Amino acid sequence: MSTTAAPVDGASQEDLTRLAERWEERPSLRSWLSTVDHKKIGRRYLVTAGLFFALAGISALVMRTQLARPESRLLSPQEYNQLFTMHGTAMIFLFATPMLFGFGNFLVPLMIGSRDMAFPKLNALGYWIFLFAGLFMWASLPFGAAPNGGWFAYVPLTGEQNNPGLHIDVYTLGLLFLGIATTAASINFIVTALKLRAPGMSLNRVPLFVWAIVATAFMVIFALPALNVDNAMLFLDRRFSTHFFDPQAAGNVLLWQHLFWIFGHPDVYIIVMPALGIVSAVLPAFTRRGVVGYALVVLSIVSIAIISFGVWVHHMFATGLPQLSYSFFSAASTVITIPSGIQIFAWLATMLLGRVVLRVPLLFLIGFIVTFVLGGLTGAMFALTAFDQQVTDSYFVVAHFHYVLIGGAVFPMLAGAYYWLPKITGRMYHERLGRWAFWLVFAGMHVTFFPMHLYGLFGMPRRVYTYRGEPGWGGWNLVSTAGSYLLALGLLLVLAGMVHAIRRGRPAPPDPWGGDSLEWSTDSPPKAYNFPVLPLVHSVHPTWDDATRSSMGADATADRILADGRRTLFTSELDGRRERAAEMPEPSLQPLLLALGLLVFFTAMLLAWYPVAAVAVLAVAATLAVWLWPPRRPDRELGVSP
C-alpha cells in the first residue's frame, strides 16, 4: 500500500498556525455543546445511530427468544407488539438513515475538498434534533407507552378508538420531530455538494458516494412531506377528532397507506442508496482501479431516485385496488430492478478487471453482494402482483427486506466502518478480529433470515407474538433464533474491534489503503480545517493523480490556503469554477437551544400541555430570529447608495 504523507509542504508553518487558531476548539463543555465541526457531528451521528441500532437489535433478540418455540410466554402480546414496532421504527428512522447521514456528514466535505458543510450550524441542529427525537421515542418504552401499530402504523388500528393512550402519539410526534432533522440534513448535503466542491471538481469528477448522498437527499426532500402530512393528519384525528381516516365520516383508511408508501418506497432507496455509495467508495482501494462505468452508475443512481416514486402501490397489492393500477405498478416495480443490476455488474466488472486485495472492508463488500443479490431477486418476485399477494405479510417478506436492508445497508456500513476507521479515529483496526467478526455476522445473518423464506412460504404470517405448534413452524424458528444470537455475537465482535482499535490500534497513516478520493489526501484524523491547502481537482480519482496532489503541495497558492479567516471556497454548481472564499460560522449554542425548544414543544404536545407548547414555539421563533440576524457592516461593504 502506498503511504502518501499529507502534503503539508504546500502551506507554511505560519499558515498552519493561523488556520489552527481559526478552526480548532479548546476542549471544554461549552465547546463540546457548541461545536459545528462536521467531523465531530458526523462522529456523533455514527455513535448515536449505533446506540439506537443496539437498542433495536436487543429488541429483536428478545423477540427471537420469544419465537424460538411455539406458545412461549416470555412476552405478553402487548410487550411484543411494542417491541416489534420499536424495532422496525428505530431501525428505519433512528438507525439506517442517521447512520448513513453520519458517514455523509463526516465524508462529504472531505471528499469534495471543503472545510465544512454549507450550513454548519444547521448541521449541528440536525444532530441535536435527531438525538432528542430518538430519545423521545425510546423513552416511551419503559413506560409501556411505546408505539404498537407496526412501523407503518395502519389506520384504523392506530386510531384513537382502537388504540387509546400515548403509543401512537409518540410515533406521530416523534417522526414529525425527527423529520425536521432529516430534511435539514438533506438540504445541507445538496447545497454542500453544489457549492462547496473544490475548484476543478466538475460534476463528472464528483465521487460516486457524494452522488449517492445527493440523490438520497433529493429523495428525502420529495418523499418525506408525504409522511409528515400523514402523521399530522393521524395526530389530528386522534387528538382533535378530525375524520381524515374515518370511513363513517367521508374519510378513507387507504389514504394513510397511499401517503405512507409514497414516502415509504422511496425510503427503501433512501436507506440503500447511500450504502451503495459506500460500496462504490470502498471498492476502488481494494481492486486497485476506479469503479467501471462511472457514468452508468451515476445514471442508475439518478434513475432509481426517480423511478422509486412510481412504485408505492406494490406495498398495497393485497388491498383490492383495480387490476389496471396493479399492472402499471407491477411494471414499474419490475423496471426499478434494472438500475440496481447495472450497479451490481459494474462492481463485479471492477473486481474482475482489477487486482483484488482481500481485507476486512472488502470481505464485507462480498457479503454485501451475496446478500443483496438474494434480497434483490426476491424483491423482483414481489413486483409480480399474484406472487406478492401470496407471500406479502408473511415471514417471506420479513426475510426479503432483511436481506435487502442488512445486505444492502448494514454490510456496506460495516465495510465503511472498517475502511474509514483509520480516517475517523487515526487508528488501525485488528485484521484478524475483523475477519472473525465478518464470518460471524455473515453466517448469523443467513442462518437467521434464510429460513424465514421457508416458513413464510409455509404459511406463517409476520407480526405474530407467538404461534401454535401444529403448523410445524417451530423447528425453523428455532434455527432463526440461533442465527440471531450468532449475528449478535458477530456485531459484538465488530464493536470490540472498534474499541480495540481506538484504545490499542497502531496509528494510521494518512492513506493506509491507497484510496482514490480526497479524504485520503489529508491527515488521519483530519485537522479541524480538513485541508491545509484546498485542492485543485484534476480527475475523478484525485488522490491517484499527481496534478491534484501537487496542487496541495508544491503548487499550493494562497487563495486556496485562506488562512486569514475561517474560510472555505464556493465554486459554481456544474463545472466547479472558483467563485469566492466564504466565511464560515463560528461555534454556537443556538442549535442546541433551538433543538431543546423543539423538544419541549413536542413533549408538551404529547402530554397535551398546550400553553407550554405555545411558549416553546415563541422560544423557537426567537432563537431563530437571533440566529439569522444579519451582521452589521459598513455601507461600503453593503453597497448602499447615499
Add this chain to the structure above:
Amino acid sequence: MSAREGIAAATGTEALTTELPVGRSTGWWGMVLVVATEAILFACLLGSYYYLRFQYGSPWPPGGIREPTLLRPLVMTAVLLPSSLPMIWAEHGIRHGQRWRLRSGLAATLLLGATFLTLLATEYAQTLREFTMTTDAYGSLFYLITGFHGLHVLVGLTMICWLLAASLRGGTFGAYRHDRVRNVAIYWHFVDIVWAAILFTVYLSPRL
C-alpha cells in the same frame, strides 16, 4: 459606489473580509429546497383532498354542507396575489442599494398579508357556524388546508417584520448583501402561488 469601486474594494487588502458575493448563494439554494419540500407538502394535502373527494363520491361537500361561497375568497386572492408586487419592488430596490424602497415595499407587503389573514379570520367566523374540523372529513380537510396555508402566511409575515426591523437598524442590507431579503421574497412568492392552488381546490373545484 459604482461596481468598479466595488470590485476594487473586493480585491484590496481587506478583500477577504469583504469578498463580494458571486454566483448563487448557499442561502438561495437552501431556500429553494425548503420551498420545494414545502410545495410537496401542499401537493400531498391537496392530493389528499382530491383522493377523499373522489373516493367518497357525491354529493361533495357531503352531509348537507353548502358549497363554499366565492366572494370572500376572491377578495382574499385579490389581496394576497398582488402582495408579491411590492415585495419584488422592494427586492429590486435593495439590489440598487435603495433602502427606502426596501422598507416601504416590505411595509406594503406586510399590510396586504395582514389584511389577508384578517379576511381569513372573518371567513372562519362564517364557516364555523356551519361546520367545524370535527364535522366530517370535508371539514377536516377544509380547515387543515386553509389553516396550514394561513400558518404559512403568518410565518411569512413574521419574517417580513423581522426583515423590516433589520433594515430599519441600518448597516444590514445593500446592493451586495441582501441574501435574506431574497430568501424571504422567494418564500413569500411561494406562499402566494400556493394560495392559487388552494383557491382552485377548496373553493372552485366543488363547483365543477
Add this chain to the structure above:
Amino acid sequence: MPVDTTRDATNAGSRRSRRRRRNGRVVRMTLLAGVFLLGGCAGDAPSALDPAGSGAARVANLWWLLFWISTAVFVEVMALLVWALVFRRGRDTRVRHGQPLRFVAVAGAGLPLVILVAVYAVGLRDLAALGHGPGPQAPTIEVTGHKWWWEVRVPGIDGATANELHIPVGERVRVRLRTADVLHSFWVPQLMPKTDLIAGEMRETWLQAQRAGRYRGQCAEYCGTQHAHMAFLVVAEPRADFDAWLARLGSTARQPETDAQRRGQQAFVQASCAGCHAIRGTPADGRVGPDLSDVGSRWSIGAGAVPNDGGHLGGWIANPQTVKPGAYMPPQPVEAARLPDLVAYLQSLK
C-alpha cells in the same frame, strides 16, 4: 392432507395446468427434500408450496419459475465473484484503467430486461387469472373480520358461525370480505393468496379446492394485540356435505339431551354469556361475540388459540385472558360446580 383429485368442474381446459402442476410437484419434492434435510419439518404446514386450489396452484407454479430464474442469476453472479476472488488476487497495486461498458450494459441491463419482460408477462397472466372470479350462480359466503375472530355467514341464511367455513370441493366459491373494526387479511395459503379487509369497504375473493381437506387460514394483516391468534379453517367437502352444512347453519341449535346439558343451557342463558353470544333457538341472542350454535363441532377455541376439547373449553370460559390475553371476553364468574354443565352443553352443540 387428504388427497382427492376431484376434477375442477368449472375449468374444462385444466389438463395443461395439471401437467404443469405435476412437473412442479416433482421439482418441489426434490427441492423440499433437500431443504428438509437441513432440519425441521413442515409436513403439516399450510404451505403455499403444497397448493390444493387452483388459485394457490397458479402462484406455486409462478414461484417455481421465479425460483429457477433467480437461482440461475444467483449462480451467475456468484461465479463471477468467485472468479474475481480466485484469479484476480494480487499484490500488484498499480492503479488500472479501462472501461468495459458493454459488459456492464449487457449483463446488468440487457439480459435482466429480457428476463423481466418475460416474467412480467407471465405474472400479468396469473394476476388476470386470480382476478377472474366465479360466475353469478356460484355459492357466496360472507366473512367479517373482528378483533380477533372471523364471523361467517351465508346470504339468505339467518345463522352464523365463526372461524370455520365450508366449501364444496371443485367449485369456485365467492367470499365477500368486510371488517367490523380494523384491517385484517384473509389468507388460506393452500387455496388462495391474500385479500385485505378494508374498513368501510367490501372486498371479494374466491376459493376453490381441488381436493377435500381442511385448510388452515390466518389473518395476515397486523390487527393488534391478538393478531397471532386469528386463524380459521376452510373445510372442503363433497357437495352433499356442504349442503348439509348450509342446512345446519339455517336451523336452530341442537336441544340439550341430558340433565347436565339442560343445566348448562340454563346457566348459559341466565349468566352473562347470553349478553354477547347467540345460540339459535334459545333466548341467547347477543351479537358481540361469535354465534355459538355449532360451537361443539368447531376445530378450535379462540380462533385457533387452543384445541376444542372439554378441558380447554372450561379453562377458556373461566378465564379467556390466560389463554388469549387481550381478547375481548372477560373472565366469567361461573360457579365451579356449574362449569362442567356449561361445558357439556356447549360441547353438545354440533
